[in-house]
Amino acid sequence: MTRVRNLLNAATTGTPGRGDIGPLELLVLQGTPFCNLDCSYCYLPDRDDQSRMDIAVVERALERVLQAGIVEREFTVVWHAGEPLVLGVDYYDRAIERIRGIVPDDVEVSHSIQTNGVLIDSHWCDFFKRHRIRLGLSIDGPAEIHDVFRKTRNGRGTHARLSRKLELLHSYQVPFHVIAVLTAESIRQPEAMFEYFSALGIEQLCFNVEEIEGRNLTSKLLEQDRYASYSRFLTRFHELREQHQAGLRIREIDGAIEAIVCWREQQDAAGPRPQENTPFKIVNVDVSGNFCTFSPELLGSRHAGYGEFQLGNLFTTSIDECLQDPHYRKIAAAVADGVKKCRSECDYFDLCGGGSPSNKLAENNRLDSSETAFCRLQRKACVDVALNLLEQNLGICAEV
Amino acid sequence: MGTSHMRKLVLTIFTFFCTTASTQAASTAAQQEAPVNQVTSRIAKIQQQLQAREESPKVLDNIRVTQWVNFPNWPNWENWNDWNNNWNNWYNY
Numbered sequence: 001m002t003r004v005r006n007l008l009n010a011a012t013t014g015t016p017g018r019g020d021i022g023p024l025e026l027l028v029l030q031g032t033p034f035c036n037l038d039c040s041y042c043y044l045p046d047r048d049d050q051s052r053m054d055i056a057v058v059e060r061a062l063e064r065v066l067q068a069g070i071v072e073r074e075f076t077v078v079w080h081a082g083e084p085l086v087l088g089v090d091y092y093d094r095a096i097e098r099i100r101g102i103v104p105d106d107v108e109v110s111h112s113i114q115t116n117g118v119l120i121d122s123h124w125c126d127f128f129k130r131h132r133i134r135l136g137l138s139i140d141g142p143a144e145i146h147d148v149f150r151k152t153r154n155g156r157g158t159h160a161r162l163s164r165k166l167e168l169l170h171s172y173q174v175p176f177h178v179i180a181v182l183t184a185e186s187i188r189q190p191e192a193m194f195e196y197f198s199a200l201g202i203e204q205l206c207f208n209v210e211e212i213e214g215r216n217l218t219s220k221l222l223e224q225d226r227y228a229s230y231s232r233f234l235t236r237f238h239e240l241r242e243q244h245q246a247g248l249r250i251r252e253i254d255g256a257i258e259a260i261v262c263w264r265e266q267q268d269a270a271g272p273r274p275q276e277n278t279p280f281k282i283v284n285v286d287v288s289g290n291f292c293t294f295s296p297e298l299l300g301s302r303h304a305g306y307g308e309f310q311l312g313n314l315f316t317t318s319i320d321e322c323l324q325d326p327h328y329r330k331i332a333a334a335v336a337d338g339v340k341k342c343r344s345e346c347d348y349f350d351l352c353g354g355g356s357p358s359n360k361l362a363e364n365n366r367l368d369s370s371e372t373a374f375c376r377l378q379r380k381a382c383v384d385v386a387l388n389l390l391e392q393n394l395g396i397c398a399e400v
Numbered sequence: 401m402g403t404s405h406m407r408k409l410v411l412t413i414f415t416f417f418c419t420t421a422s423t424q425a426a427s428t429a430a431q432q433e434a435p436v437n438q439v440t441s442r443i444a445k446i447q448q449q450l451q452a453r454e455e456s457p458k459v460l461d462n463i464r465v466t467q468w469v470n471f472p473n474w475p476n477w478e479n480w481n482d483w484n485n486n487w488n489n490w491y492n493y
Binding site: 025026242247248249250254257258260261263265274275347348350351383387389390391393394395396 | 437438439440442443444445446447449450453457458459460461462463464489
């Protein structure tokens with residue numbers, strides 16, 4: 001009740017108080033900004049920088065979140081960057097061991113790695129199994145689609161090398177899911193995409209639309225707002241899945257169906273509290289210990305109106321100190337105002353919860369804004385496709 | 401009943417009707433002004449249909465539902481409580 005009350009206060013004042021934060025769900029550790037690939041749509045600004053996160057930063061990050069009282073029963077450490085695997089198996093063995101030593105026994109910590117897969121070998125396969133890593137591979141589709149954007153630093157495609165790594169993962173029985181970045185080209189080819197992904201032997205496939213963010217300043221998918229063609233792509237993909245009785249879970253369709261099935265009218269006056277726009281549900285830490293909250297993409301970026309998005313360094317600033325800082329309060333108030341705007345303007349709010357601050361900033365140049373082309377595709381189109389499928393399945397005639 | 405009482409009664413009845421009429425008018429105007437949320441009204445219809453069914457439809461084959469979803473008529477409904485079931489979680493992990 002206290003949390004709900006605080007949220008209501010926050011909705012009125014626009015400035016979140018101490019009780020509105022967390023609980024921590026994701027601790028995003030950017031072990032290195034470096035990436036071994038040079039994908040042309042990547043939004044990361046420092047991917048030539050080979051610095052590594054010292055284990056002392058990992059320790060301090062854990063101490064700070066525990067000290068702030070935002071850790072409840074469980075959370076996930078997301079090893080993100082950069083390409084996480086360039087740090088090597090030994091690095092993660094040490095880091096995970098240290099995390100286990102610091103976190104109380106009754107708190108469950110999962111580890112998640114999203115990788116381009118190129119560096120996977122048998123040692124990594126053992127590691128993934130040993131620590132039950134939630135593993136995501138970045139694969140955009142068959143070679144002719146994947147290799148357009150996902151290239152080595154010499155400009156060569158990575159699909160052939162990646163395919164050998166997938167065989168290795170299967171031979172070690174390492175489960176993984178796939179995140180595919182959809183581009184204007186790939187959404188024109190649902191058949192080719194389905195044929196490829198349904199044969200991969202994965203349980204879940206996630207589609208990310210190519211975003212305008214960080215260093216990636218253009219996206220044909222978002223610039224031309226391809227709501228109709230993206231919706232057709234998702235619908236066709238689902239039809240193919242049904243025709244072939246493929247058990248493949250599609251996050252964008254099945255996730256939206258879940259949200260619809262789980263929706264309850266006025267279940268909570270405060271509405272949903274998504275990770276990206278709830279303070280300190282996500283804590284993002286860079287290689288030197290600088291930290292921020294909200295969207296991980298904000299870390300390391302700055303804006304004329306809001307300044308740097310990093311809120312301090314873990315070695316000198318506690319989360320409690322940060323909460324009192326006018327700089328944090330300005331950012332948090334703008335994010336809260338953006339959510340408030342979404343709530344008052346958007347029919348999809350109950351299922352979305354107010355969008356992504358990093359996309360609002362990149363597309364609208366302000367956090368206290370509402371709709372983006374990203375949310376028209378990644379939220380509204382998915383919900384609309386899911387609503388149509390459910391209505392068709394249940395014999396409901398949609399009133400237009 | 402004297403004339404003044406009669407006048408008071410007529411006035412009271414008249415006031416009552418005026419108040420009721422204006423309240424109804426205000427309520428109708430509010431209803432007309434309040435935009436209908438097309439998404440949630442479609443969801444409400446879908447949920448109504450789902451509650452009435454004896455089995456989950458095919459379109460739900462691949463979904464994972466948290467424990468508080470309760471369609472009592474459905475046999476063999478498996479409750480998933482997977483940590484990844486919130487589609488609003490940050491997209492890149």
